[in-house]
Every structure is written in C-alpha cells, then in structure tokens.
Amino acid sequence: MLSQTEENYLKALFHLTTERASKSEVGTNELAAALNVKPATANDMLKKLKQKKLINYEKYGKISLTVAGRKQAIEVVRKHRLWETFLYEKFEFTWDEVHEVAEQLEHIHSSKLIEKLDKFLNYPEKDPHGDAIPNAKGEIKIQPGKTLLQVAIGKTCKLVAVRDNSASFLQYVVSVGLGLSCKIRVISRQEFDGTTEIEVNGKKSIVSQKFAENIYVA
Amino acid sequence: MLSQTEENYLKALFHLTTERASKSEVGTNELAAALNVKPATANDMLKKLKQKKLINYEKYGKISLTVAGRKQAIEVVRKHRLWETFLYEKFEFTWDEVHEVAEQLEHIHSSKLIEKLDKFLNYPEKDPHGDAIPNAKGEIKIQPGKTLLQVAIGKTCKLVAVRDNSASFLQYVVSVGLGLSCKIRVISRQEFDGTTEIEVNGKKSIVSQKFAENIYVA
C-alpha cells in the first residue's frame, strides 16, 4: 500500500502531465514546487517511485507516470473529487472550502467506501469545480475544454471548470462574480500582456492572462 | 495540532481509563499492548504527551489523562463514533466493517465537517455498537450499563453495547445470533469458570466469561 505522501506525488504528477495540456513530462523542480517541497526531497521520492515502477525516470531526465502509476493517481483524483462533491452537495460546504478537507479524505483506504460514496452521489461526472470525476474503472469522460484566454473578443462563453483549486484562487473567482455554469462575455483583450476584460452578470472586471488560463469554458 | 499517532494514544488512554470500568489509571505495558507497540515506544510517547500537558505521568508511575488530554481524546472518540454511525446508516456497512474505516476517518481535521456530519445524522447519541457518542461539547449522555456477566440466571436482558470493536469479536457476536437491542435469556452459569449459557431467538449458546464481560445489557 502506498503512503499518503507517495499518493500525493503521483497525484501531482498526474495533474502536471495528463491534466495540464500540451506537456506530458515534468522535471524535478516543477514537481517539487507543486508539492511545496525542496527539489532534493522530490529527488529522493522519485528514486523510490521509480523503484516501485510507478514512474518512468532516468537521472537528469524527465518524469512520466507508468500505466500502474497513472492508475493509482487516477484513483486518488477520483476519491478527491467524489469527496468534494459530497461535501458540496450534502454538507453545504462552499466552493473554496471543499478542497482542503478533500485533500485529507482522498487518502482514506476503503474500496467499499468509495463505491458507496459514488452510488450515494448518483455517479457524478463532474465535481463542484467542474472537473471530471474518473469512474470506477479509471476512465475519464469529460475532456478539458478551452480556456477563457482562447475565447474571441465579443463572444460569450460558459464557465465549466477551474484548474487551480487553491482557496485564494477560488475566492478571487467568486469575487469576480463567477461560479460554475456562469456566462462570461469577453469585452476586450490587451495584446501586449494578455489581460482580458470580461463581463459577468453585468459586472465588468479585468483579469490577468494567468487567471484566464485557469478558467475553462465551453 | 496533534499527529494521528498522538491522537491514538490519547484515545487508547481514554478507553483504558474512563471507559473501562473501575480503573482510572493505566500502566505503560497495558497501554503499549492496546496500541500494538512495544513498551519502549509507548514510553517515548508518554514523555512527549506529558510535556504537552495532555497526561499526568511520573517515571514508574501510573498514567491518566489531564483535562486537556481528555478533551482531545473525547473529540477523537466522537468523530470515530459519528463516522461509524454514518457508515452503518447511510452506506450500508455492516456492524463489523465500520470500525476499521472509522479508525481512518476519525483523524480528518475539520470542525465544520464534524458539525455537518452530526447534523446529517440528526445528532445521534449511540453508535451502531451501542456506544455513547459524545456531543459537540464533549459531554457523554449514556452511562456504561451492566454486562451480561452480571445478569442473574433465568433473567432476560437486552444488548445495548459491546466493548470490544475488533472485527473478530463482532463477527463472533453475530455468530451467536446477537445484534443491537437483541433479547438475551441467561439459562445457566458455571461457577468455576464464569461460562454462561444463553438463549437468543431460540438459539442456545455457551459463552466465556471474557465474552460476557464485553456485552453490555439493560
């Protein structure tokens, strides 16, 4: 059985490779940063995960998940997102509160518990942030859509997911008037820095490129 | 914040002192046995818990919880029993399955989660094994009743709780035909070894003294 720490490394690798578009390999520093540890620490763990055949990794090379590693990572993501959905739908947690508690709950080991949780929630496909919930077989239905940054000026789109789950980011999302399924109109965009002016329910805001890249729309 | 391990030591101390009748102090060996660690390990932890003012303890002396330690212990017990109730009532877990998963869930840190869980279950006073669930203030309503061993020959009683939560014990309880609120008739008892002959729903069984001491009745 994997430790919580090992599970967290696999989950981070999954997010950095499969879920973050266009890049399917990561480096030690980037992984370390994502986990809030020093590169030296991540390096130790990489050796261990390689030894357990959960990642592909050679000294000074890039890192990727093996099939076995990816399977484990998806299971953790599945648990995380099911618990977020549970907290949001059944326990009146807010958008920005669910993540922190789900970070703990995702490490509970009990296949029966997850099966029952999934059933209790009626086999949801999305979590409260709009992210896809892998099913019991590890299959992911919904594909990551385009981001707000890719929406043309004048067009209107609908928020389907956010990529950053930190409470501070989510609180900012809310402060701009956004929520899941909100309609967003793109008013203008600055060429030189990617800043986008948007309108949500009559409220206008200017958001950074980085922000726009983290808002997934349809 | 306490580690999971520290929480487990406090919980064990609570069970060994306050919940197990007649004895309000414990020794290192007994504590170590309850936690499945070696006495030397427990000894290390005792020093740490003393330093944190969670236990009363002097070298070669007996151990007891301080008010602060007891408060923390009760909080863990509360969480454990609420989760057991949740698993049993909402997720169709059986009597003997709830304990193991609750051992993990009891360490999730979120006061909001516990409040919501308590509310969701409608503020239960007993868990599926009949044990009292401390309320949000740490108060325990139901007092531990008498055991099957104390029931006179010929009398009928009702099972209200069991003291040992191991799956093997609970499975044995079930095999004798027992469950929460079951009626038990005491047919006879051997003087020399405390063995008790009982009848449950027409089924007769002979149980050991140790078994009878772990069955609480009203």
Place this chain on the structure above:
DNA sequence: ATATAAAGTTAGGTTTATCTAACAAATTTA
C-alpha cells in the same frame, strides 16, 4: 563556443515513530 544560469543530484543532517537489547524498579511469591 564558451560562460553563465537553471535544473537536477548527492551527501549529510533532523524529526517522528518505531524497534531490540540491556538494565532498573516495583511487585509478587515462596
């Protein structure tokens, strides 16, 4: 193409929770 910067690794150290083996204190028993 080489110097500098960035990324990655290694060595050695810390903390937490565990262990074994040896020892000391307290209790029981003959």
Place this chain on the structure above:
DNA sequence: TAAATTTGTTAGATAAACCTAACTTTATAT
C-alpha cells in the same frame, strides 16, 4: 524478606520524509 517475576526505562538503531549546502549536468544566451 529475599528471590523471582513483572513492569517500566534507557540507549542505540532504523526508516520515512523532510531539510541545507555543495556539487554536477544540461540548457541558454551572447
């Protein structure tokens, strides 16, 4: 009460997950 047993403690080791500091490899930029 003295010996034997049980109970409790200490010292020294180990493994996991982290750190800092120094070093090496790879990438970048003039």
